[in-house]
């Protein structure tokens with residue numbers, strides 16, 4: 001899975017990126033003018049995998065992972081060239097979701113691009129720039145069709161869809177708010193329109209705000225998030241980077257002091273999974289304990305295809321035990337004795353936390 005990190009300049013995007021991917025990319029204290037993107041992989045923490053690894057002592061323990069791309073900051077007017085423009089957005093056209101970082105932290109050493117703290121305004125500024133960026137792409141494509149020597153019937157159809165996009169975007173409407181049929185959706189996919197992508201909102205707080213559970217416009221942000229079906233995750237990126245640099249056994253008490261039960265990456269990953277309708281199932285053994293990411297609602301046979309197409313093709317049955325049942329029994333033999341290991345057929349809908357052994361025939 002791929003995720004792009006967006007927001008105004010100097011809101012803590014790269015700090016969050018470093019936190020998520022354990023990278024050490026330099027952060028900026030002034031407008032840097034840099035436009036290169038940072039790409040890195042985050043491991044998705046999962047206590048269930050920790051537990052399974054403690055039972056099996058496998059040679060390899062493989063957590064789910066997410067690839068993050070951290071881009072430059074978008075400023076008001078970026079579409080007309082302000083700041084460093086918006087061409088860098090092309091680096092995140094193919095991501096599955098966006099993490100939008102808004103600044104809440106107060107720090108007189110770090111200038112705010114708009115001169116004052118106002119997360120609702122900032123949210124809107126960035127969203128507006130995304131609309132402009134998509135509109136630019138639509139117009140470029142329409143222009144290409146208009147100037148083509150010969151317009152194919154496929155292009156004619158595409159033109160209709162693009163015009164529908166254009167009128168929505170011109171009205172300031174993001175594409176996720178437009179009704180598209182399944183075929184239209186397919187036709188739009190290769191473009192990677194940014195306003196079509198699911199969003200997770202990250203409020204980057206300072207320590208004081210986090211410990212007080214309060215910050216400017218909190219209620220407005222929560223209301224906005226709820227109305228838009230967008231998860232809101234509160235982090236203190238800078239503090240959490242510092243905590244992540246401590247030896248593992250010292251991290252928990254520091255997080256607890258901030259009122260956090262687990263690191264930001266775990267909370268963010270959960271929000272992303274939920275927003276995208278993703279779940280995990282596990283495969284276990286002495287060789288490997290591994291988490292697999294699938295869409296909720298995926299049938300067993302198709303889930304097997306995640307592991308290998310041979311397993312999907314030769315699918316016979318799935319031996320399934322729910323993680324909680326496994327943990328209550330302590331091991332597979334115990335779960336079996338308690339009758340918790342089920343045999344499921346190809347249409348069984350895999351549940352989050354299922355431990356699965358696929359039986360197949362090649």
Ligand SMILES: Nc1nc2c(ncn2[C@@H]2O[C@H](COP(=O)(O)OP(=O)(O)OP(=O)(O)O)[C@@H](O)[C@H]2O)c(=O)[nH]1
Pocket residue numbers: 007008009010011012013014015016026027028029030031032071072073074105106107110204205206236237238239
């Ligand atoms: N006080 C405080 N400072 C922070 C926090 N998060 C980031 N910063 C600081 O803000 C500055 C900008 O952070 P970056 O992570 O580089 O921000 P950015 O959004 O990537 O900035 P651009 O790439 O220039 O758009 C750095 O000096 C960070 O140390 C925070 O939670 N609290």
Ligand SMILES: [Mg+2]
Pocket residue numbers: 013014015027028070071072
């Ligand atoms: Mg940055």
